[in-house]
Amino acid sequence: MKKIIVPFLMILTILLSGCGETLNNTPTKQVEMFFMNYQTLNKDVIEDLNDVLATDNSMTESQKEKYKDIMKNHYKNLVYDIKDERINGDTAIVTVEIEVYDYSKIIANANTYLEDNMEEFLGDDNKYSQEKFIDYRLSELEKVKDKVKYTLDLNLTKIDDRWQLDKISSLDEDKILGVYEY
Numbered sequence: 001m002k003k004i005i006v007p008f009l010m011i012l013t014i015l016l017s018g019c020g021e022t023l024n025n026t027p028t029k030q031v032e033m034f035f036m037n038y039q040t041l042n043k044d045v046i047e048d049l050n051d052v053l054a055t056d057n058s059m060t061e062s063q064k065e066k067y068k069d070i071m072k073n074h075y076k077n078l079v080y081d082i083k084d085e086r087i088n089g090d091t092a093i094v095t096v097e098i099e100v101y102d103y104s105k106i107i108a109n110a111n112t113y114l115e116d117n118m119e120e121f122l123g124d125d126n127k128y129s130q131e132k133f134i135d136y137r138l139s140e141l142e143k144v145k146d147k148v149k150y151t152l153d154l155n156l157t158k159i160d161d162r163w164q165l166d167k168i169s170s171l172d173e174d175k176i177l178g179v180y181e182y
Helices: 002-024 027-039 043-054 061-076 103-116 130-142 170-177
Strands: 079-088 091-101 147-159 162-165
Touching (some): 027 061, 027 091, 027 147, 027 162, 061 130, 091 170, 103 130, 147 170
Antiparallel strands (some): 079 091, 091 147, 147 162
16 A cells, blocks of 8 residues: 555645746745735845845945834835736736725825924034934834835736736836825
C-alpha cells in the first residue's frame, strides 16, 4: 500500500503545483498579489520606499526613518476588495476598491497651518525652517485615523502566457499612498 501512496502523493504534488501556477495566473490573482506585497511589507515594496527616500533631500535621516515607519503602517493597514475582472484577449482590467489612511487631508491642513502660523516654523536665524515644518507634518501624519475609499481600474497585459500588471498611473499611485487630493 505504501508503494502506491508515495508515488500517488508525488504525482498529486506535481499536479497541484502546476495547478497553483495556473490558478495564480489570472488578472485578479496578480492584483491580489500586488496589494498583498504592500500588506506584508514585501522586500521589493520596502526597497522601493528606500529608493524614494534615498533621493529625497528635504528630510533629515531621522525624519526619513519616521516617514518610513508611517508608510509601513499605512501599507500594513491597506484594505482591498476585488470588484470585477474583465478580460479581452491579452488585456484585462481589474476593478478594485481600496481603503487607505487619508493623508491628503492632513497634508493640506498642515500647509494651511504653516501659512497661518509661519512664526512657529522659524529657526534660530529667524528664517523659515523646513526641518521644523517637516517635523510638524510628520507628527500630524502619525496621528491619522481617518480612512478613505477609492475605486481603481488596474490594467494588465498577458505576456508569454503570464498576466502582468501594467504601470500604475500616478493618480492611482497617489490613491494607494493616501495622498490623492480629491
